Amino acid sequence: MRPLVELVGAGYAYEDGPAVLSGVDFGIAEGRALVLLGRNGSGKTTLMRLLSGGLRPGSGALHLDGAMVTYDRGGLTRLRTAVQLVVQDPDDQLFAASVEQDVSFGPMNLGLPAAEVRERVESSLAALDITALRDRPTHLLSYGQRKRAAIAGAVAMATHDVDLAVRWADDAAVLTPSGFRTGPAGTLLSDPSLLTEAGLRQAWSPAVTAVLRTHGLLDAHTPGLRVPEELAAWQ
Structure with a gap:
């Protein structure tokens, strides 16, 4: 099965620092739940930012559904309609005044018709069971509610068949000081x-x-x- 999103021979180093990742071949197949593990500083966040377009590989390439991702406006829009990154701390992701405004921000910036934006917001809020919080100021949410709101914002950018009920990983990727291992989670x-x-x-x-x-x-x-x-x- 061809990966939905895939890094091919990817490497990255922050300015004036050693390589964080080098020669990484890593793909995520559609319909497969994958867990990424590694100690602090192993490169997990860098890997996720490369996959979501937040960083551009210093070497190698990022592919989406078999086609190389370009880092112009069109290429990044195509990537971000399919791949979303939800950060661990929702306070790093929520910024709008209300839950509804925050969830609608992504679809609105895609230039979608107002009716489709409303539909995506409604379905995302319902999927996360936070419809009742739509008008709640984000700074008044509990931690759990903020997490749900952050995920709803990502879901609003994804296709309608996203399965939020996946609980256990099918595959695993483990970052170690000596390399990168992937395979069946078990x-x-x-x-x-x-x-x-x-x-x-x-x-x-x-x-x-x-x-x-x-x-x-x-x-x-x-x-x-x-x-x-x-x-x-x-x-």
């Missing part, structure tokens, strides 16, 4: 040496599943446990 996150190199704790699911298999309590053909609640139910 396989990658079961590798203790990789997680140690990345400065990460071993994931709960593969660790518990491995113990159960070692003691003959779970056969090789039964899917591993995903969350603690499944362990209680399984017992």
Whole structure:
């Protein structure tokens, strides 16, 4: 399956600094949930900003649906209608006076008809269950409400079939000091040496599943446990 968005041989270095990323080949397929892991300073934010057009690769290229992204107005508009980045702290993303104004900002700047802007705002607010907050000043929102409003602003720029219910990753990408690893989440996150190199704790699911298999309590053909609640139910 061809990736929806893909970095090809991409590298980036901030001014007067060493390379943060080098020779990265990384794609995200449509319909696949992917988790990006790595210690602080490993390059996660830089990678996300390259994928969303916030930064331009110093080497290599960014492709969207198989076509190279250009960094003119038309190319970036095409990219940002398909790829949105929601930052960890919603206060870094929300800036308009009200929730509705903030969510409508992106679609309005795409030059969409007013009716379509209203439709996108309505559907995004409903998807995040914050319709009742549409007129609420953003500075009066709780932290959880601000997070939802930030995500709604991204959804308003995306297609209507975006699945917000994806809870667990299908794939994983792990940044380590020695390189960049991608693959099925279950396989990658079961590798203790990789997680140690990345400065990460071993994931709960593969660790518990491995113990159960070692003691003959779970056969090789039964899917591993995903969350603690499944362990209680399984017992």
